[in-house]
Amino acid sequence: xxxxxxxxxxxxxxxxxxxxxxxxxxxxxxxxxxxxxxxxxxxxxxxxxxxxxxxxxxxxxxxxxxxxxxxxxxxxxxxxxxxxxxxxxxxxxxxxxxxxxxxxxxxxxxxxxxxxxxxxxxxxxxxxxxxxxxxxxxxxxxxxxxxxxxxxxxxxxxxxxxxxxxxxxxxxxxxxxxxxxxxxxxxxxxxxxxxxxxxxxxxxxxxxxxxxxxxxxxxxxxxxxxxxxxxxxxxxxxxxxxxxxxxxxxxxxxxxxxxxxxxxxxxxxxxxxxxxxxxxxxxxxxxxxxxxxxxxxxxxxxxxxxxxxxxxxxxxxxxxxxxxxxxxxxxxxxxxxxxxxxxxxxxxxxxxxxxxxxxxxxxxxxxxxxxxxxxxxxxxxxxxxxxxxxxxxxxxxxxxxxxxxxxxxxxxxxxxxxxxxxxxxxxxxxxxxxxxxxxxxxxxxxxxxxxxxxxxxxxxxxxxxxxxxxxxxxxxx
Amino acid sequence: xxxxxxxxxxxxxxxxxxxxxxxxxxxxxxxxxxxxxxxxxxxxxxxxxxxxxxxxxxxxxxxxxxxxxxxxxxxxxxxxxxxxxxxxxxxxxxxxxxxxxxxxxxxxxxxxxxxxxxxxxxxxxxxxxxxxxxxxxxxxxxxxxxxxxxxxxxxxxxxxxxxxxxxxxxxxxxxxxxxxxxxxxxxxxxxxxxxxxxxxxxxxxxxxxxxxxxxxxxxxxxxxxxxxxxxxxxxxxxxxxxxxxxxxxxxxxxxxxxxxxxxxxxxxxxxxxxxxxxxxxxxxxxxx
Numbered sequence: 001x002x003x004x005x006x007x008x009x010x011x012x013x014x015x016x017x018x019x020x021x022x023x024x025x026x027x028x029x030x031x032x033x034x035x036x037x038x039x040x041x042x043x044x045x046x047x048x049x050x051x052x053x054x055x056x057x058x059x060x061x062x063x064x065x066x067x068x069x070x071x072x073x074x075x076x077x078x079x080x081x082x083x084x085x086x087x088x089x090x091x092x093x094x095x096x097x098x099x100x101x102x103x104x105x106x107x108x109x110x111x112x113x114x115x116x117x118x119x120x121x122x123x124x125x126x127x128x129x130x131x132x133x134x135x136x137x138x139x140x141x142x143x144x145x146x147x148x149x150x151x152x153x154x155x156x157x158x159x160x161x162x163x164x165x166x167x168x169x170x171x172x173x174x175x176x177x178x179x180x181x182x183x184x185x186x187x188x189x190x191x192x193x194x195x196x197x198x199x200x201x202x203x204x205x206x207x208x209x210x211x212x213x214x215x216x217x218x219x220x221x222x223x224x225x226x227x228x229x230x231x232x233x234x235x236x237x238x239x240x241x242x243x244x245x246x247x248x249x250x251x252x253x254x255x256x257x258x259x260x261x262x263x264x265x266x267x268x269x270x271x272x273x274x275x276x277x278x279x280x281x282x283x284x285x286x287x288x289x290x291x292x293x294x295x296x297x298x299x300x301x302x303x304x305x306x307x308x309x310x311x312x313x314x315x316x317x318x319x320x321x322x323x324x325x326x327x328x329x330x331x332x333x334x335x336x337x338x339x340x341x342x343x344x345x346x347x348x349x350x351x352x353x354x355x356x357x358x359x360x361x362x363x364x365x366x367x368x369x370x371x372x373x374x375x376x377x378x379x380x381x382x383x384x385x386x387x388x389x390x391x392x393x394x395x396x397x398x399x400x401x402x403x404x405x406x407x408x409x410x411x412x413x414x415x416x417x418x419x420x421x422x423x424x425x426x427x428x429x430x431x432x433x434x435x436x437x438x439x440x441x442x443x444x445x446x447x448x449x450x451x452x453x454x455x456x457x458x459x460x461x462x463x464x465x466x467x468x469x470x471x472x473x474x475x476x477x
Numbered sequence: 478x479x480x481x482x483x484x485x486x487x488x489x490x491x492x493x494x495x496x497x498x499x500x501x502x503x504x505x506x507x508x509x510x511x512x513x514x515x516x517x518x519x520x521x522x523x524x525x526x527x528x529x530x531x532x533x534x535x536x537x538x539x540x541x542x543x544x545x546x547x548x549x550x551x552x553x554x555x556x557x558x559x560x561x562x563x564x565x566x567x568x569x570x571x572x573x574x575x576x577x578x579x580x581x582x583x584x585x586x587x588x589x590x591x592x593x594x595x596x597x598x599x600x601x602x603x604x605x606x607x608x609x610x611x612x613x614x615x616x617x618x619x620x621x622x623x624x625x626x627x628x629x630x631x632x633x634x635x636x637x638x639x640x641x642x643x644x645x646x647x648x649x650x651x652x653x654x655x656x657x658x659x660x661x662x663x664x665x666x667x668x669x670x671x672x673x674x675x676x677x678x679x680x681x682x683x684x685x686x687x688x689x690x691x692x693x694x695x696x697x698x699x700x701x702x703x704x705x706x707x708x709x710x711x712x713x714x715x716x717x718x719x720x721x722x723x724x725x726x727x728x729x730x731x732x733x734x735x736x737x738x739x740x741x742x743x744x745x746x747x748x749x750x751x752x753x754x755x756x757x758x759x760x761x762x763x764x765x
Contacts (some may be wrong), residue, residue, distance in 0.1 A: 365615075368669065369620075
């Protein structure tokens, strides 16, 4: 029996009774649980982020006017009213204590006054005598509505609105809406978050009835087709981000057009043609370092070089474009800066993709008598292309979401004209989000959230395009 | 050649080699023409000498096998013949390699031009990441970029037929070359090589990644190809060297780790009455 207790037991240990296995499996279990937990934390963080944004893109709102509607509508002159009508107005509007004092001061109560006395009393004793006979907007005829509009906005704006759609062809409701938004500056005075609005609507409506008895209220989305298509304005209710969307897209396209050819070419050269020298390893190290430089530094660089030193070029003045901007704060400056920012990313990913191509493919091509160039072009690049696209995807996503360098390089926070080319002043979505998020007022948070969603969708669309392209390339191999 | 490698026991190699050689009708007195010649070839990786004054010929339209233990420089020697070593930084040679009497390392000779005349098949099948058709067409188009489609089709088909892989691939020319089996891939690579009409084909252990059936097919193919091409083959498989080659070069590693040529002779002689003890020990499997 002693033999069975030596280091190599003759009898195998009973399965299920090996303490060492159980201990090792327990450690493996902990390890696995730890990995899973990390994943859960990441997913929860993402979901919370998305919910927080979603919560702001819609919800119950209460509207109020910045301007009292009664001050802009035409009113009936008091002289045209009859005596009983004037008496009624006086009784309704002259403060009771003043009414009581009338017999003493004027020698008679309101009831006995003549028409002229009533008119004088109304003028003297009420705060806004003109609005007392004001005709509500709803009672006005179409021409009168147009006249109200004409009297209260600038001629330029009036003509602009007319050229968008002639007033004669607009319906009554449209005209009233126009007056509400253009003249009365109808604005949201209180908002509720989306989920609260969806799940406890009766409570909110009750609160609205209590606190804002006369105001309009509704459930509204902040992310609407108008929000995407409209010009930028100062009012969150009617503003749009078309200019910023176009700016972002134009800037990213220009950035890609600059950074991808340069980055891919540099990556190919470093990996396939440069060979191994001390200089090359220094360059290599610095490319890795550059990819970690804070983006604001690229902004400073862009400001110094592209905006200031090369201002004549980046404003387009040197190319004789008509009506150039006064400085280099243009899309091309921003794109050049962004291109510098994402170049290391693209170079490194290109190199990694090329490194992953088996040497045997190159050998096979060279052995047929192909030149190095033919080998790289025909066999290395097609195989490396999907990997290189990964770098381009990362670079694009980075360029489209980056804000700090653009603040320095000079994206405008408020601009209403669409970018027309690389030499236009511009704004971009992250810039808008940043400027809205820093403004006071709940509604600016709402439109910032809506703009974030738009930005996310654009990033996803760009990435989706690249991923589809990548899968196609993979398939064609 | 009806026996498969697995049935050939090592002690019977000598007898086996004899039958193969005599069947091919090689007589020692036959007039042989030098196709490739390594002349006191030394090869360096930086300061390390990988080959030491190797001298041996590869005769025209014959198969020459290079055998020897691992690390003795067989592959390095083979890759010198089409200047593939040029792609490794820091290599240089001393001595000469001539192709039809012309020094392929002469200053005015482009390695790319050498490789057109001296093709190579690698140890691991390495079809391009392209369709079967394009695998073959790539090489042809290198030299005839504007060849009409019909002529190109003909050349591709001819190359695939010469490499006896046409029947395997004729219905799937658009499929990727990597989708074929290992043996088919290797024959595709041979087809790719002969499509550009080289004069010499270098084979670096072409069957080491293949099963015996595929190996046999490639060996049969080599015997066929020998009618048109000069073939050099590096192999670890003694039976393969005995079966397919006309001449054999025996290499070994010297104490300073440089590879040197021990013996070069007709395959039959190497396997039956080698002059050097090392060769005899090696081919009979006593070591190595």
